[in-house]
Amino acid sequence: MGVFNSRFGRKLPLQALLVVPFLLQLAGTVGLISYLSYRNSQQAVNHLALELRNELTARIQQEVSTYVQSPFVINDLNAIALRSGDLDPSAQEGAYLFWQQARSLPANNLIYCGVEDGSFMGVGRTRDSKNLELLLTKTGPGGYFRYYSLDEEGNRSSQFRVLDQDYDPRIRPWYQQATQIRKPGWSDIYLDFDDRVPVLTASTPVYSNRNGRLLGVCATDFIPSRELNRFLSGLKVGKTGETFILARTGELIASSTADEESLLIGAGENAQLLPARDSQNPLVSATANYLKQQFDDLRQIDQVQQIEFRLPGGDRQFAQVSPFRDEYGLDWLIVVAVPESDFMAQINANNRLTQWLSLGALALATGIGILTSRWIARPILKLNQAAQAIAAGDLEQTVEVNPIAELETLTQSFNQMGHQLRESFNTLEQRVQERTAELAESNQQLELAKEKAEVANEAKSTFIANMSHELRSPLNAVLGFSQLALRSNHLSPDQRENIGIIYRSGEYLLTLINNILDISKIEAGKTTLNLKSFNLHQLLSDLEDMLYLRAESKNLLLTVTRSDDLPQYIQADEMKLRQVLINLLSNGIKFTQAGSVSLHVSTQPPSHTPLALPSQTLPAATVPIYFEVRDTGVGIAPEELPHLFEAFTQTQAGKESQEGTGLGLAISRKFIQLMGGDIAVSSEMGVGTAIAFYIQASLSETAPLDLHPARRRVLGLAPGQPTYRILVVDDKEVNRRLLVKLLSPLGFEVREASNGLEGVEIWDTWEPHLIWMDMRMPVMDGYEATQRIKATTKGQATAVIALTASVLEEEKVVILSAGCDDFLRKPFQEQSIFDAIAKHLGVVFLYEESEPGSRPQEPPADLYSPADLYSPELPDLPETWKTALHTAALEADSAQVKALITQIAATHAALAQELTQWSHQFRFDKILEWVEALPSSTALIPDAEQL
Structure with a gap:
């Protein structure tokens, strides 16, 4: 200690030794946390921006593909009509066919044919795009260019415009290009003959089947700047992001910031497409300039490019450039640009707030440290003074001097107090008092911790309710409109397959969300059993029917067996048991490449898998039901088995498959334990896995009602019924439109309301038979609206059915107590909607005929020519x-x-x-x-x- 004292040359205060190291540690920790938070935020922003660009690019490519495919289908039909003589521009015959096509496919601006004698006939949209008009031309002596209005039946109503110009289709770009390449294709973008707007034409040359002579060219005009601008402007690209489509020469084809006229420079015959580098939008212009610097020729871009650049002001921008081509010659670039500030603004604000909070915490810690050091030093100083007064007679005792100033005085006092036992007792008493005060303070801290735990538990419940509404509500629109689209009889197989992919992806996303919400409900203690009687044998058969196609697609043998003494009717939580079995069987199929997957159900425990038996005596009429799932898959490593049931934990095989969230087994185990059982796993790498579990179930003597009859597609209302009025009350427009589009074609009269107050007003004047009521809305929620309606005699005759995204079971009790007659959760199946209407209104539907129990099959593809x-x-x-x-x-x-x-x-x-x-x-x-x-x-x- 003397060396230490001599090295520093002076005594160190105790307050400095207590406060300074603590402040240095706190400052270093805060600084490190702030740095890591900022760096992780930037990485998250980069990933989020990439996901956003990929998603938007895919949507744009899909939309553009939809627009550019239909013109050639129209041309093929018109070519057939031209060859057969049903379409003859020279004789002005066949205009009705054009009118039918233009009315059915409004995205195409003009549908027409020109023939070799110079005649031209077409049907297109007027300049305001509201009505259809007929165009007729003839070249040579007596030539003309006339416009005729078309009525609602496709007949000419009047001639309203005549052009003095001589129009010869054979010299137009679309005609000449088609005859040169002798196959269907796109023209270059050119100015329309009449409206002077940029036009892209899909043209198909038509040749005689007998002698191969050119008969003419059928074409369809598409104005990309009109249709695609409308679509692009409707996309939300962050806060200030932009999307646009470029020609390979650098001109703007379409943009989310422009209308069709602003994409032109010049006027009249001198008008040209606007180069993207000259755009008035700084983000579009800067992106185009950067592309020009990086790629001297845009034709070099043949795959997706991810680029980052900075605007002159210094802000960083993210952009994605994706080529778009089709079989008929289109070659464009789709560009999605998003400023980094759209994502970083809130993060920067949070960082600034964190810095201020850190400084505040540092200042507060400094004050507390100073006060604490004084609190420690003062008792020691007082003790020193008392010791000197009592032991003044013995000054010969010496103790090594401590370099800390306060302790130096204390050491001298203790040298004088060595033999003073009384003062030692006084010191011990003081220490006991201090310890008592510390224990009292610890008890207060324990009470505070308990209160915080209760608040955290309540916060979990709030989280479940909010996340249920925010996640399941948009999924309701995705799944609902997918079901609605699949009802159409006019979908091509590709379109039906695409919509089916959207629907299945939505269901998969719903499964993941339900898994996460299940885990949250379990942790918050909100999961309860829903006991009811059901047919266990039927449940096993349904699972086999559900999963056998999935197993068959992988050439696996799926078997479901049961013991002879297995009871048929039991009372348990059917939905949780079904979910557990689906999770285990699906995992078995997913991780098995060859061999078999089996399920055996019995009242006796399995002999192959270690499984703890129920330790307590079971109540009367209660039996354990044992389930064992075995597969011949890849197996599970021994070191992975202890962590198998942890949430968000996957085995190596699960990580390699890149499927799932690691929640299925964790949720299954919680459900099994909730049903009074347990689960065990045994596995051998390369041989397979066996998972066994049991639940406790009560025997049921009566067969449950069949609550899931065979579903058939609803076609409409049976004749002879009144016109039913249905009101849809929801603050989300997409949810209202989903129900309107589902019910209106069937013969219901449907109205909408965006909140509870508006719904009550419409109900009072219109008197609907049934109301679909969302429960969480602004202005007035569904609870108050329902109470106001049901508080009247007239309201008692109106059926009110709640639609909510909540997953909490207690929420159903609250909703029904508010006066609702029924309760459905979002996302819903369309059959649930029809069943509820039939239940409460007595409606009789017409159904599509199908064989009972038959499996749906896809029609064979092109069996015959x-x-x-x-x-x-x-x-x-x-x-x-x-x-x-x-x-x-x-x-x-x-x-x-x-x-x-x-x-x-x-x-x-x-x-x-x-x-x-x-x-x-x-x-x-x-x-x-x-x-x-x-x-x-x-x-x-x-x-x-x-x-």
Whole structure:
């Protein structure tokens, strides 16, 4: 200690030794945490920006593909009509076909054909895009360019405009390019002859089947700046991000910040597409300039590019450039640009707040440290003074001097107090008092910790309710509109497959969300058992039917067996047991590449898997039910088994599959324990895994009611019923539109309200038969609205059904106590909606006929060519039926085609199946080819005048 004293040359205060190291540690910790928080925030922002750009690019590519595919389908139909003579621009015949197509596909600006004698005929939209007009031209002597209005039946109503210019389609870019390349393709973007707007034309040359002579060119105009600008401007790209489409030469095709006129420079004949580098939007201009610097020629970009750059002001920007091409020659670049500030603004604000809080904490810690050091030093100093007064007579005792000033005085006092036992007792008493005060303070801290734990538990419940609403509400729209789209009979197989992918992805996302919410409910103590009687044998059969296709697709053998003494009807939580079995069987199928997956259910414990038996005596009429799932999969490593049931923990095989969240087994174990059971696992790498568990169930003597009858597709309301009025009350427009689009086509009269107050007002004047009521809304929520309605005599006659995204079981009790007649959770299945309406209104629906218990099958793809569908019995088809089918196919009227096919389904099943497949694929050209090739077909094809 003397060396220490001599090295520093002076005595150190005790307050400095207590306060300074503590402050240095606190400052270093705060600084490190702030740095790591900022760095992790930036990494999260980079990842989030990349995900956002990928998602937006995929949406834009899908939307653009939708727009650019339909023009060539239209051209193919018009080419058939031109070859057969049903369409003749020279004789002004066939305009009705154009009118039908323009009305059915409004995204296309103009549909037309030009022929070799210079005649031109087309139907397009007026300049205000509200009505359809007919364009007729003729070149040479007596030539003209006339516009005619078309009425709601497609007939000419009046001639309202005549151009003095001589229009020859054969010299237009779309005509010349089609005849040069001799195949369908896109023209370059050019200025429209009349409106002077940028136009992109899909053109198809038409040649005679007999001599190969060029008959003309059929084309469809598409104004990308009009349709794509509208779509791009509707996308939300962060707060200030932009999306735009570039030509390979650098001009703007479409932009989220511009209308069709602002994409042009110059006027009249001198008008040109606006180069992206000259855009008035600084983000679009800066992105284009950066691309020009990085890629001297934009044609070099042949794959997705992720770029980062800074604006002149210094702000960093994220951008993604993705090529877009199609089979007909389109070659564009889709660009998504997002400023970093859109994501970092809140993070920077939080960092600044953290810095101020850190400084405040440092200042507070300094004050507390000073006060604490004084509190420690003063008793010691007082003790020293008392010791000197009592032991003044013995000054010869010496103790090594301590370099700390306060302790030096204390040491001298203790040298004088060595033999003073009385003073030692006084010191001990003082220490006891101090310890008592410390214990009292510890008790106060324990009480405070208990209160904080109760607050945290309540916060978990609030979190579950809020996350349920915020996550499940948008999923309700995704799954609902997917179901609604799948009801359409006019989807092509690709479209049906795409929508099916969206629906299945939404269901998978819902499963993940439910798993996370289940874990949260379990941790918050909000999970309860829902005991009811059910058919255990039927549950096992349903699981086998549900999963056998998944196993069969991997060439696996799936078996479900049960012991002879297994009771058929038990009382337990059916939904939790079903979820546990689905989790375990799905895992077995997922991690098994060859062999089998089996489930055995018995009242006796399995002999192969170690499983602790229930230790307590079971109540009367209660039995343990044992389940064992075995597979021949990859197995689980021994070191992974202890962590198998931890939340968000996956085995090595699970990580390699890149599927799941690591919650399935954790939730399963919690559910099993809640049902009074336990679970055990045994596994061998490369051989397989066995998982066994048991639950405690009560025996049930009666069979439960079948609450899940066979589902059939609802087609509409049965005739002879009144018009039912239904009110949809929801603050989310997408949720209201989903129910309106689902119910209105069936014959219901539907109205909407955006909050509870508006819903009460509409109910009072309109008097609906049934109300779909959301419970969480601004202005007035669903609880208060329902109470106001049900408080009246008139309201008692109105059925009110709650729609909520809450997953808490106690929420259902609160909602029903508010006066609601029923309760449905979002996302919902459309059949649940129909069942609830039928239950409360007594509505009778018309259903699509199907075989009970049959599995749905996809129709075979292209079993036949048109030539394969000829057989001796075909001449017995009615001539009027053939004529009607030819007319409907020529007009691309899919609804009429389907109705005609239905008329022959009973007598010509194979033929009807193939015609239906062609109709779903929009292959009306095949249907036309088949009809025209029938015996005496020329006599049954109607003239253009009849069309």
